[in-house]
Each structure stands twice: as C-alpha cells, then as structure tokens.
Amino acid sequence: MTTSHARRALEARVIRFYEELWNEWRLELVEELLSPEVAFRGSLGTEVRAREGFVAYAQMVRAAFPDFHNEVRELVIDGDRAAALLECSGTHHGPIFGVAGTGRTIRYQGAAFFRFDEHGRILTAWVLGDLVTLLKQLGVKRLPPVG
Numbered sequence: 001m002t003t004s005h006a007r008r009a010l011e012a013r014v015i016r017f018y019e020e021l022w023n024e025w026r027l028e029l030v031e032e033l034l035s036p037e038v039a040f041r042g043s044l045g046t047e048v049r050a051r052e053g054f055v056a057y058a059q060m061v062r063a064a065f066p067d068f069h070n071e072v073r074e075l076v077i078d079g080d081r082a083a084a085l086l087e088c089s090g091t092h093h094g095p096i097f098g099v100a101g102t103g104r105t106i107r108y109q110g111a112a113f114f115r116f117d118e119h120g121r122i123l124t125a126w127v128l129g130d131l132v133t134l135l136k137q138l139g140v141k142r143l144p145p146v147g
Contacts, residue, residue: 007077009120014082014112017122018070025062027055035121043088043110043129044096065090065106086110088129092138099138108133 013033021029030051034040040054041047048057061068068090076083088108093101110129117123 010077010080010082010116011075013116013120013122014075014084014114015072018072018084018086022058022068022070025058027058030055033122035117035119035123037117038122039124041126043086043108043112043127043131044134045129045131060096063094064092064096064101066093067091080116082112082114082116084112084114086112086127097135097138097140099140102139104137104139106134106137108137 016029017033020026021033034051034054036051037049038051038054039047039049040057042057042061044061046057046060048054068088071087071089072084073087074085086109088106088110090106092099092104092106095101108130110127112125112127114122114126115124
C-alpha cells in the first residue's frame with residue numbers, strides 16, 4: 001500500500017469506529033474494526049481489554065446515554081497511529097457515576113489516540129474526555145475522589 005492509501009484506510013477505520021460502531025451502535029463491527037487484543041480506555045475513564053471488554057463498556061454507555069453521539073472534529077494519521085478531537089453528546093437516561101437518569105442533554109470534548117495492528121484494526125485506543133464538564137452537566141456538585 002502506498003503511504004497515502006494506508007493513511008486513507010486508517011482514517012476510514014476511525015470514522016467507521018465512531019459513525020457506525022458508536023453512533024449507530026453496530027457492535028457486530030467489533031470483529032472487523034478492533035484487534036482481538038484491543039486495549040481500550042473510554043472517555044468515561046474505564047479501561048477494558050479484548051473485544052468482549054469493549055462491548056461491555058459500550059453497552060454501559062448506551063444504557064446511560066441511548067443516543068450517545070461522537071463527532072470527529074479533527075483527525076490526524078501518522079504511520080500506524082491516529083489522534084482525533086471529538087465532541088461527545090447525548091441524553092442522560094440511565095445511571096452513570098452513581099447518578100440516576102436525569103433527562104439532561106450532555107455535551108463534552110474529548111481526544112482519542114489510536115494505534116493499529118498489522119491488519120489495520122484498532123489495537124489500542126486511549127480516549128480522554130472532559131469529565132469535569134460532563135459531571136457538572138449531570139448535576140454532580142462535588143467531584144468524586146481521585147484514586
């Protein structure tokens with residue numbers, strides 16, 4: 001593959017990860033898009049391993065925010081790595097962080113960092129979300145203790 005072709009393929013992989021797997025909740029795409037050994041840290045701070053761990057995390061997010069949506073604002077590819085600037089949004093309908101569903105709309109920024117395996121599947125994903133903004137929108141008055 002040429003460098004520009006490889007870059008476009010990885011861009012498409014990240015876009016599909018967000019637009020199809022997350023925004024459309026097409027969890028059947030996990031096998032196609034994620035390496036079996038995937039290590040994933042979500043924007044809510046949870047770290048999981050393997051495809052099964054990712055699916056459990058996605059289902060937890062969906063239970064709290066059934067209309068959870070990720071918008072890729074910027075995307076940079078460098079070799080077998082990618083970085084994305086994200087805007088996340090949704091409506092809080094189920095429990096998360098000890099807060100029962102509020103019906104409130106949430107919106108926060110995030111950044112995601114990916115590494116791909118030799119087949120172009122996501123091997124690692126480290127997503128940092130602005131949890132302070134999210135917790136304030138959920139009505140949390142005091143931040144939970146660190147650690």
